[in-house]
Amino acid sequence: MSKQPIGIFDSGVGGTSVWKEIHLLLPNENTLYLADSANAPYGLKSKQTIINLSIKNVEYLINQGCKIIVVACNTATTNAIYALREVYNIPIIGIEPAIKPAALNTQTKAVGILATKGTLSSELFHKTTDLFASNITVIERIGEGIVELIESGDLYSDAMKNLLKLYLQPMIDANIDYLVLGCTHYPYLMPLLIELLPNHVKIIDSGEAVARQTKAILEKNDLLNTSVAKGNCQFFTNGKTEVLASLLDNHFKVEFLNF
The missing domain is CATH 3.40.50.1860 (Rossmann fold)
Incomplete structure (x- = not known):
């Protein structure tokens, strides 16, 4: 399980600011980032809609074998984190305004x-x-x-x-x-x-604190990747791939995913 990826999702491309802090702190961890840009912004949607979208995102990441989920979206955290933790046994980390x-x-x-x-x-x-x-x-x-x-x-x-x-x-x-x-x-x-x-x-902002918490939870659950190799980072979006790629300085391949 330790070599399985950290799953990260956001309502769009913004959660890459959190991914960058995680990747900086844990460069040998494999990561899978999911941008639900087709449904952005979450901030104007009802609580139940946000919960439903968050469940959809978590289901996808779990199906890809992710060992831990980071909800890199303040709106999804504040509206859906309790519901997600009730449904799934996998560790789920949220983000709140600092x-x-x-x-x-x-x-x-x-x-x-x-x-x-x-x-x-x-x-x-x-x-x-x-x-x-x-x-x-x-x-x-x-x-x-x-x-x-x-x-x-x-x-x-x-x-x-x-x-x-x-x-x-x-x-x-x-x-x-x-x-x-x-x-x-x-x-x-x-x-x-x-x-x-x-x-x-x-x-x-809360990005660095979330990265530290991610590391702490991985250590607590004996899930840290002990490999010395640089982690494999995957990025998926149902929106504009070029916008997501630009925030990653085009150093990583971004794939379109119709989900």
């Missing part, structure tokens, strides 16, 4: 979070926020339209920049010193975010 470190370290007592509607309206997100951020100001903004632009390959377009200006201004006005990225697509916007935010604002 509210805790932002809330614990803020000096201005104000943090911003940019996420999808599905994440911000979820019960899991509200529980986390109530637990760690009850004494600070949290400025939430739904990043409507951002995922769609990224999925179409318009990362640094004028349309993207204008959207970000709209969403970030209320946070800047509130004097935030942390911006939490609550969608795995958003780390790819880092150059624009750095340009638009004041210098003192720190930007955090």
Whole structure:
């Protein structure tokens, strides 16, 4: 089982930001990435629809022999992780917005979070926020339209920049010193975010923490790949293969999968 791949899925191409952290930490692990871009974004869908799509993705990854599943999608995690863990015995790792470190370290007592509607309206997100951020100001903004632009390959377009200006201004006005990225697509916007935010604002996402948790769960279950060879990385999408390939710097082959 140790040589079986780590299965990773997202509503689209954004979860590759998590895959990169996993691959950096565990370069000898085989990985299989699944981008459900045809159904992106998940953030505007109902909870049950998100659960159904997540089950479909997990079923595919398990059928490919994956030893562990990483839900590299904030919306899928916050809406479906409990349901997935009830159905499957395989280890399943989720991803949540990094509210805790932002809330614990803020000096201005104000943090911003940019996420999808599905994440911000979820019960899991509200529980986390109530637990760690009850004494600070949290400025939430739904990043409507951002995922769609990224999925179409318009990362640094004028349309993207204008959207970000709209969403970030209320946070800047509130004097935030942390911006939490609550969608795995958003780390790819880092150059624009750095340009638009004041210098003192720190930007955090959960990718590195998920990679560490993946390693810990693999160790706990005696599933770490002990091979010294570089891992085999496979990428599948039911959307535009060229968009996914571009985020991987075209170093990896991306295959179209009609699922």
